[in-house]
Amino acid sequence: MATITEKIAKLFPQVGVATVDGIPQFTVEDKDWHAVAEALRHDPELAMDYLVTIVGMDWTETLGCIYYLESTANHALCSVKVTTADRENPMLHSVEDIWHVAGLYEREVYDFFGIIFIGNPDMRRLFLSIDWKGYPLRKDYDEDPALNPISIESERQSDTTDTYVEMPDGKIEKKTVEIFGKDDFVVNIGPQHPATHGVLRFRTAVDGETIKKIDVYMGYIHRGVEKLCESLNYPQTLHYFDRLDYFSGHHYHHCVCNLIERAAGIEISRRAKVIRVMMDELGRIASHCLFMGTFCMDLGATTMLFYTLRVREQILDIMDKTCGARMSFNYECIGGLMADIAPDFVQDVKALLAVLPANLKEYDKIFTGNVIAKNRMEGVGYISKEDAVAYGVTGPSGRASGWACDVRKTHPYSIYPELDFEQVVATEGDSMARFKVRMREIEESAKILAQLVDNIPEGEYCVKVPKVLKLPVGSWFEMVEGCRGTFAVYLESDGQTKPYRMKIVPPCLPLAAAVDYMTEGQKIADLITIGGSLDYIVPDMDR
Amino acid sequence: MEVTTKSMPYEAWKDNEYIESLVKELQENGTNVVVGAFDKLINWGRSNSVWPLTFATSCCGIEFVSLGAARFDMARFGWEVARSSPRQADFMMVAGTIVNRMVPVFRRLYDQLAEPKYVIACGGCAISGGPFRKSYHVAKGIEDIVPVDVFVPGCPPRPEAMIYGIMQLSRKMKVEKFFGGVNRKEKQEKFLAEHPVPGVND
Numbered sequence: 001m002a003t004i005t006e007k008i009a010k011l012f013p014q015v016g017v018a019t020v021d022g023i024p025q026f027t028v029e030d031k032d033w034h035a036v037a038e039a040l041r042h043d044p045e046l047a048m049d050y051l052v053t054i055v056g057m058d059w060t061e062t063l064g065c066i067y068y069l070e071s072t073a074n075h076a077l078c079s080v081k082v083t084t085a086d087r088e089n090p091m092l093h094s095v096e097d098i099w100h101v102a103g104l105y106e107r108e109v110y111d112f113f114g115i116i117f118i119g120n121p122d123m124r125r126l127f128l129s130i131d132w133k134g135y136p137l138r139k140d141y142d143e144d145p146a147l148n149p150i151s152i153e154s155e156r157q158s159d160t161t162d163t164y165v166e167m168p169d170g171k172i173e174k175k176t177v178e179i180f181g182k183d184d185f186v187v188n189i190g191p192q193h194p195a196t197h198g199v200l201r202f203r204t205a206v207d208g209e210t211i212k213k214i215d216v217y218m219g220y221i222h223r224g225v226e227k228l229c230e231s232l233n234y235p236q237t238l239h240y241f242d243r244l245d246y247f248s249g250h251h252y253h254h255c256v257c258n259l260i261e262r263a264a265g266i267e268i269s270r271r272a273k274v275i276r277v278m279m280d281e282l283g284r285i286a287s288h289c290l291f292m293g294t295f296c297m298d299l300g301a302t303t304m305l306f307y308t309l310r311v312r313e314q315i316l317d318i319m320d321k322t323c324g325a326r327m328s329f330n331y332e333c334i335g336g337l338m339a340d341i342a343p344d345f346v347q348d349v350k351a352l353l354a355v356l357p358a359n360l361k362e363y364d365k366i367f368t369g370n371v372i373a374k375n376r377m378e379g380v381g382y383i384s385k386e387d388a389v390a391y392g393v394t395g396p397s398g399r400a401s402g403w404a405c406d407v408r409k410t411h412p413y414s415i416y417p418e419l420d421f422e423q424v425v426a427t428e429g430d431s432m433a434r435f436k437v438r439m440r441e442i443e444e445s446a447k448i449l450a451q452l453v454d455n456i457p458e459g460e461y462c463v464k465v466p467k468v469l470k471l472p473v474g475s476w477f478e479m480v481e482g483c484r485g486t487f488a489v490y491l492e493s494d495g496q497t498k499p500y501r502m503k504i505v506p507p508c509l510p511l512a513a514a515v516d517y518m519t520e521g522q523k524i525a526d527l528i529t530i531g532g533s534l535d536y537i538v539p540d541m542d543r
Numbered sequence: 544m545e546v547t548t549k550s551m552p553y554e555a556w557k558d559n560e561y562i563e564s565l566v567k568e569l570q571e572n573g574t575n576v577v578v579g580a581f582d583k584l585i586n587w588g589r590s591n592s593v594w595p596l597t598f599a600t601s602c603c604g605i606e607f608v609s610l611g612a613a614r615f616d617m618a619r620f621g622w623e624v625a626r627s628s629p630r631q632a633d634f635m636m637v638a639g640t641i642v643n644r645m646v647p648v649f650r651r652l653y654d655q656l657a658e659p660k661y662v663i664a665c666g667g668c669a670i671s672g673g674p675f676r677k678s679y680h681v682a683k684g685i686e687d688i689v690p691v692d693v694f695v696p697g698c699p700p701r702p703e704a705m706i707y708g709i710m711q712l713s714r715k716m717k718v719e720k721f722f723g724g725v726n727r728k729e730k731q732e733k734f735l736a737e738h739p740v741p742g743v744n745d
């Protein structure tokens with residue numbers, strides 16, 4: 001850790017160095033930012049090649065961004081804070097040329113805070129319409145519904161995008177760029193399409209059957225969760241996290257609870273920790289089961305859905321008995337769990353573990369070896385390890401490209417360090433590999449469950465937590481492994497009962513950014529395969 | 544007249560008063576012997592093959608998938624033919640939050656459904672905005688956008704609740720007047736008059 005700070009302090013003496021929540025944070029002036037970013041990315045010792053997220057911030061006097069970076073070689077984290085005092089016309093330099101995924105994250109920050117990124121080739125709003133008035137996550141945003149009324153008229157759309165270029169004399173010039181070429185034939189896929197897994201829209205430029213370019217259009221389920229969190233107290237914010245990626249409800253709750261407990265200095269019982277991990281792994285199996293079902297259905301093998309949902313229903317029954325719901329469990333709470341496990345929880349989990357191997361064998365037999373499935377999946381949608389890192393493709397999709405990015409191993413949390421399980425990594429990087437990695441992850445999750453099911457310690461399931469929870473002034477960052485990749489939450493507190501800023505880092509947003517890259521030159525039918533194998537959840541990317 | 548299905552005794556239904564008042568209103572002026580018999584035939588067929596449009600924006604949609612699978616098996620009721628095109632579907636299960644950007648798309652899908660068409664508002668978000676009601680980018684219930692026939696509360700509703708909701712819808716269809724009736728069309732026209740679509744003159 002010390003080496004990063006020392007190195008940066010040596011290279012750039014003007015940079016402010018601090019440690020926030022155990023992670024080194026550099027405060028950089030905008031004019032130095034691009035050079036610092038270059039150094040962080042390309043220095044062989046630092047090699048911060050993975051941009052975790054960009055947190056847009058409004059500190060009322062200044063606007064700015066906090067960049068979270070990770071090195072895939074040694075998993076060291078660092079953050080960089082860049083601010084601007086100009087609220088009328090805020091501008092920062094883009095790092096899109098250094099980390100690909102930054103292009104999308106910067107659009108998100110522009111949409112929410114109005115910060116323009118100089119050099120980003122595509123400065124359009126991401127979730128809101130081009131006619132939207134105001135920037136919703138700014139503290140002085142006017143929420144009057146009359147300003148932005150709900151209309152049944154079709155939204156105005158633009159075929160051009162803006163880019164801001166810095167001239168040699170330092171002046172910033174705005175340029176208008178066409179999104180598609182003049183002769184491109186553009187087909188609209190979505191938002192109401194059964195194979196987009198939600199309401200996502202692809203504007204697809206095709207040449208015959210071959211895809212030339214995809215413009216991903218999102219925001220059809222943007223619910224403004226981050227803004228809503230700012231008006232609720234900490235225990236209340238939790239329930240939104242079930243409804244982002246509704247398959248990773250347990251994981252997301254786990255992340256936020258860990259974060260708030262760490263910030264408030266609450267130590268939870270071992271019983272609660274074990275049950276949380278068990279719920280995570282049960283959720284992972286259920287999620288991957290549904291992935292297999294819907295993915296195979298997209299490829300035309302509807303039968304698979306009925307087979308995989310059988311296991312999923314069995315897991316949902318376990319959840320139902322303990323959490324009281326089949327979905328949106330709201331089970332983990334600050335201090336532990338909402339309720340103790342049901343009396344037959346252990347017995348049910350054992351019953352599940354007993355039937356799981358036979359089921360997995362059956363899935364393999366029905367689908368994995370099928371000639372049609374092989375032809376549709378092998379070599380389709382290839383992404384290399386370097387590109388997976390550059391596009392921030394985490395989770396099973398990233399691991400299928402050989403990037404060992406499982407947060408349970410890279411930044412172990414809860415009781416994961418004590419458990420014996422393997423990180424599933426493949427090297428092929430195609431749709432088949434993404435499918436197989438998930439299959440094998442079910443086995444690993446089962447292995448974790450088998451280790452824990454007989455070892456749930458006695459104790460209280462929830463420790464006493466003050467009714468009104470106030471966090472000290474500061475900021476925290478926490479990551480967990482969700483079903484689809486790295487999920488993180490950034491929390492900034494100003495000492496009140498409500499969060500000052502809660503930034504959600506969803507694993508599915510970078511997946512959408514990678515679709516354009518992965519489908520280029522492929523057939524239009526393969527778009528369905530690639531989208532299905534990435535397994536994105538649209539409410540998660542839109543929030 | 545007891546409006547029920549084979550699988551449910553009349554007393555087990557909730558909202559029997561509503562369906563009774565609906566029947567009373569429809570039969571106020573009596574029913575023609577011949578046309579009434581045709582109505583019964585048509586309604587028998589229609590209420591037993593209610594085809595949904597595959598339309599889901601968020602969480603509730605996953606429970607709708609469960610509904611299609613073997614355990615809850617909506618094929619028992621004749622609802623399993625989920626169509627991806629609104630032109631072929633009978634009703635729309637609005638499963639999930641409808642946000643500002645989705646509103647025009649959603650309204651267009653509704654307009655594209657062939658008559659007679661029905662809407663079920665499924666889950667808290669579709670009914671009122673649910674937990675996201677205070678958000679800057681969420682429609683506070685779909686009733687302002689399209690007319691709704693059945694509300695199914697829950698977050699998300701259990702598949703059993705969805706089954707009950709669609710059964711209620713098919714019960715409503717059973718008492719409709721297809722030939723001599725005016726009930727639905729009038730409601731539709733009144734609604735469209737109040738919510739005009741710009742550029743469309745019908």
